[in-house]
Amino acid sequence: MDRLDQLPEITEHVLSGLRADASLKQKILVSAVNAPAPSGKYRPGTFVALCSLSVVLVILCLLIHSLPVQKTAADLQIIPAGSRKIVSPVNLQNVIDQASEMLREDRTDP
Amino acid sequence: MFCSLLVMEENDVQDNENFPAPSAVNFEELYEKYATDVLRVAYYYLGDRQRAEDVAQDVFVKLLVTRPELIPGKEKSWLLKVALNKCRDLWRSSWIRKVILGHPSFELFPADDEIGRAADSISLAQAVGKLPAEFKEVVLLHYYQGYSVNEISEIIDVAEGTVSSRLSRARTRMLKELKGE
Numbered sequence: 001m002d003r004l005d006q007l008p009e010i011t012e013h014v015l016s017g018l019r020a021d022a023s024l025k026q027k028i029l030v031s032a033v034n035a036p037a038p039s040g041k042y043r044p045g046t047f048v049a050l051c052s053l054s055v056v057l058v059i060l061c062l063l064i065h066s067l068p069v070q071k072t073a074a075d076l077q078i079i080p081a082g083s084r085k086i087v088s089p090v091n092l093q094n095v096i097d098q099a100s101e102m103l104r105e106d107r108t109d110p
Numbered sequence: 111m112f113c114s115l116l117v118m119e120e121n122d123v124q125d126n127e128n129f130p131a132p133s134a135v136n137f138e139e140l141y142e143k144y145a146t147d148v149l150r151v152a153y154y155y156l157g158d159r160q161r162a163e164d165v166a167q168d169v170f171v172k173l174l175v176t177r178p179e180l181i182p183g184k185e186k187s188w189l190l191k192v193a194l195n196k197c198r199d200l201w202r203s204s205w206i207r208k209v210i211l212g213h214p215s216f217e218l219f220p221a222d223d224e225i226g227r228a229a230d231s232i233s234l235a236q237a238v239g240k241l242p243a244e245f246k247e248v249v250l251l252h253y254y255q256g257y258s259v260n261e262i263s264e265i266i267d268v269a270e271g272t273v274s275s276r277l278s279r280a281r282t283r284m285l286k287e288l289k290g291e
Contacts, residue, residue, distance in 0.1 A: 003234050003288075004281065007253040011150060014235045018153060020145030020166060028141075028167050032174035 155197040191265045237287040245280035
């Protein structure tokens with residue numbers, strides 16, 4: 001494959017009309033002027049901002065999850081341990097209704 | 111790992127600040143010396159004149175914009191390395207393959223007084239143009255640009271053994287192509 005050693009000369013023959021001319025240089029200079037300059041300093045990008053935001057959200061969720069939240073029934077009262085005074089969880093209206101019914105039954109009995 | 115990347119990026123910025131930027135005279139000089147070679151290597155690779163000019167343009171725009179630290183005597187290596195990287199990226203995209211496959215013949219650009227001599231060399235140039243990309247790179251760098259195996263391994267970031275192997279296989283394939291097998 002000795003002819004490969006002649007590739008430079010062969011290239012000069014077959015591609016002699018293919019040259020980097022003044023018009024290509026002009027295009028390069030125009031493109032370089034319009035190209036954005038590479039940043040010289042490191043700035044925290046979107047990635048860092050999103051990571052920080054996600055960490056804040058996780059901490060917030062953990063805080064909300066750890067808060068004591070207890071549901072209570074409509075007429076049920078919470079009786080703390082060690083309390084001396086106990087408030088009866090009885091609905092007063094129910095007592096009155098039951099008493100009225102008992103009185104009615106006494107009157108109707110022979 | 112993330113912190114180490116941050117440190118590395120800051121160090122690169124500081125290293126670039128310690129070296130003077132290439133002057134406009136350097137660009138002119140490098141363009142006059144090497145732009146045609148860059149253009150022709152890109153043309154051999156891609157087989158399309160417009161794409162080759164785009165690659166040459168991108169290479170020298172990068173030179174002007176990024177202002178790399180060029181080792182004296184290695185400027186051409188840097189230019190060709192960037193050019194081959196860009197050619198490789200273009201070659202891998204599917205549409206460029208369709209364009210190349212649609213143009214099996216290697217188009218010649220001989221000067222008017224070279225037409226007669228060019229006819230004798232067309233077969234070899236076309237055979238180079240038809241090589242697979244990885245073979246074309248080593249053949250162009252070794253036979254066209256005159257780089258050694260060691261230098262080629264630095265330019266295209268492969269082992270020297272791989273370069274030698276590709277050169278050998280490229281020669282075999284070209285021999286078959288030229289014999290018409």
